[in-house]
Amino acid sequence: MSEYRTIGKSKKRVDALGRVTGDTKYVADIFIDNMKYGVVLRSIHHHAKIINIDISEAVKLKGVIDIITSNDIPGKKKYGVIRKHK
Amino acid sequence: MKKIKIAIVVNSKKYVIETYPNRTLLNLLREDLDLTGAKEGCGEGECGACAIIMNGKAVNSCLILIGQADGATVETIESLDKNGKLHELQEAFIEAGAVQCGYCTPGMIMSAKALLDINKKPDDNQIRTAISGNLCRCTGYTKIVEAIKIASERMH
Secondary structure (H helix, E strand, C coil): CCCCCCCCCCCCCCCHHHHHHHCCCCHHHCCCCCCCCCCCCCCCCCCCCCCCCCCCCHCCCCCCCCCCHHHHHHCCCCCCCCCCCC | CCEEEEEEEEEEEEEEEECCHHHHHHHHHHHHCCCCCCCCCCCCCCCCCCEEECCCCEEEECCHHHHHCCEEEEEEEHHHHCCEEEHHHHHHHHHHCCHHHHCCCHHHHHHHHHHHHHCCCCCHHHHHHHHCCCCCCCCCCCCHHHHHHHHHHHCC
């Protein structure tokens, strides 16, 4: 029987080398001049319904470039399986 | 905030750095020295992705304030391969399939190296203890332990 090249054999991962040397660049490893940083702010209440987000005071803070909420996304925003909680 | 001056040896290179005392050794490695092999996973000493060797011991570099590293000798993952030749641990991690996403790998290898530096033939328990501060969410730990065993056998 002829030997398979891959089936039944252990293969080295093609991307493993950079990962054991630390050379692989993950997104967090990329530094660009004048880079801006973003953070996600999550609700502090479980299962809460977001009725309104008031960003007026927050945008005034020093260094804040912009605050993006769902209001900035046009069109349909409900994707995926959304189940109603009982 | 007033800057402080520290002297540090990283991967056999001497640096004298003036920086703010609220920064961590991990910040210094990644942002100032461009050594991004050590990762910031949690930033609070839970995950071990930032593990490096400082004065012979594996430490979470995210928990080392820069002032604490004054006078220290530090080894990072970038110091392991020499002239294109991989360290036994790096070879073994690839061979044993101990690498998947790779985010824990540098920390995992540095913790393993700190162990093998002081214990040439560790048993399973000693290996598991040595990497108990390193979390891996992909491969499971069996292949990682196996890789460290392979490396220890080849090294000694």
